[in-house]
Amino acid sequence: MKQRRYSADEKAWVLEQMAPPISRTVVEMAKQTGITEVTLRYWRKEAKAQGVQMPETGKRNGRWNSADKFKAVLQTATMSEAEVSEYCRSSGILPADLVLWRLACEKANTPAQQEPAKDIPSMQRIKELERELRRKDAALAETAALLVLRKKANAIWGTGEDE
Secondary structure (H helix, E strand, O other), X not given: OOOOOOOHHHHHXXXXXXXXXXXXXXXXXXXXXXOOHHHHHHHHHHHHHOOOOOOOOOOOHHHOOHHHHHHHHHHHOOOOHHHHHHHHHHHOOOHHHHHHHHHHHHHOOOOOXXXXXXXHHHHHHHHHHHHHXXXXXXXXXXXXXXXXXXXXXXXXXXXXXXX
């Protein structure tokens, strides 16, 4: 099978579509253009190697991996607000996302809160009380149903005292 050759213009257009802010996926581009997914992934990998900013796997901005998020935070740390806005537009992310990523990076080294020690006897007591409550609820529902049935039976046939 002979490999098809693609023009430089066609390749540039496809890479532009896969780059931020459009960030179309490889699958979308393969369906639209008829170019195989393998070729598109190879082109994206080449573009990343040349320094073109591409999403890691062609996914939308909500699916950035943590390494890319960290790189974005580092790159924008010294930028002014206008520069950050420009960076966000070119990367296809929201400035609010960048702020959240920065906060997550800052909290990364803080120790996690210790889980409270599990008090096994109290947990067993809670389960026992919940079982008892379910049993009593069922008994109450049954009693209420019997009273309603008795009331309906008396309304239909009357009380046994009249005879």
